[in-house]
Amino acid sequence: MNNALDKGLSSFVSYLQNERHYSPRTIESYQADLLEAKSFLQTNGGFTTWESITERDVELFLQNLAEQQVTQTTQARKLSSLKSFYRFLTRRKLIKVNPTQGLTIHTKQKKLPQFFYAPELKQVFATLSGSDPLTMRNLAMFELFYTTGMRVSEVSELKLAQIDLELNLVLVHGKGNKDRYTAFDEATKQALTNYLHYARSKLLHQFQDCDYVFLNNRGKQLTTRGIEYIMQKVFNKAGVSGKVHPHELRHSFATAMLNNGADLRSVQELLGHSNLSTTQIYTHVTTQNLQTNYERFFTRNNKKDEAK
Incomplete structure (x- = not known):
């Protein structure tokens, strides 16, 4: 074990945690x-x-990943991890030169988000x-997912005090403690009302209540893996084929x-995105809808108008 290399990593992990x-x-x-x-x-x-590593050394690491037929997306993620790590080291003045600064991996066009139709x-x-x-739990959970845009981790960690049933609001504890x-x-x-009033206590049984909203059949917090499993089972049973998440x-x-018609900034706030660029991916999804409306409503595309 190399102390200098490991010390840098442990400092970075502590930074990410705390x-x-x-x-x-x-x-x-x-x-x-x-x-x-x-x-x-x-x-x-x-x-x-870490300071003795050069840009060429990182390039060799990336080249090795490519030779192992690691996908470009995974290569890009690993480079992103290195970039974040080296930015941390330079900002803390633990090293002087960031060898990853000029490196990029050109991935294929970013996949558009998959979504369900109404x-x-x-x-x-x-x-x-x-x-x-x-069943009452599942309905409440999937309704909440769809109408709030919450992440699976946020739903799993959701506690009773975060829900305001009078104002129809949820206080979401998002990424980065935001x-x-x-x-x-x-x-x-x-x-939600039906689940909380009539079903949750039955799932809780005699177990100690830790205040998580969504419980499994043993009265414990429903984990992200548990939610993913339930969703796959429920959606496939309802006739939605294939892998779902x-x-x-x-x-x-x-x-x-x-x-x-919602504006991009509002959607950004509701989703908890730090950068507007992350939210902008959804504008590509809605482009088809925009084009359809244009063809339908723009007057010069209307044959009746042309005949007048």
Whole structure:
């Protein structure tokens, strides 16, 4: 074990935990990428400090990833982890030169977010009309996903005190310890009310209440993995085929908001995006809708007008 290299990594991890307040899963991803880079650079260059690594050394690491047929998207993520790490080292004046500054990986065009159409979601919600506790929980949970655009981690970590049923608001504890408010509609309010008043106590049983909103059948916090599993099962049973993920409900929320005239800044705030550029990906999704409306409503495209 090399003390200088490991000390730099442990300082960065501490920064992500205590200052950036990143989730454990995100931190694990950074660690895995940086440990892989460290292992390669040590093995192939015998480096003892992060400062002794040059741009060419990082290029060789990336070249090795390409030779292993690692996808460009994954290569770009690993380079992004290195860039974040080296920015931390330079800002803390632990090193003088950032060897990753001039490096980029040109990935293919970014995939547009996948989302559900309104009839698909209506079909899913229609199958969740039962009065058993798990069905009531699932309806409340998926209604909340769709009408708020919350992340799966935010729904999993949601506690009772964060929901205001009088004002139809949720105080969301988002990424980077950033709080935001998001609203929900009357249908979601009704689903939440029914779940909280009639079903949640039955799931809790005799277990100690830790105040998480959504519980599994053993009265414990419903994890992100648990939510993903439930969604796959519920949506497939409702006739929505293929692989599904809670993030697609977030995308569906954003797409619906923009399609119905919401401005980009408002959607950015509701989603909790730090940068507007992240939200702008949804404008590409709604372009088709814009073009359809243009063809339909612009007068020179209207054959009746041409005949006059």
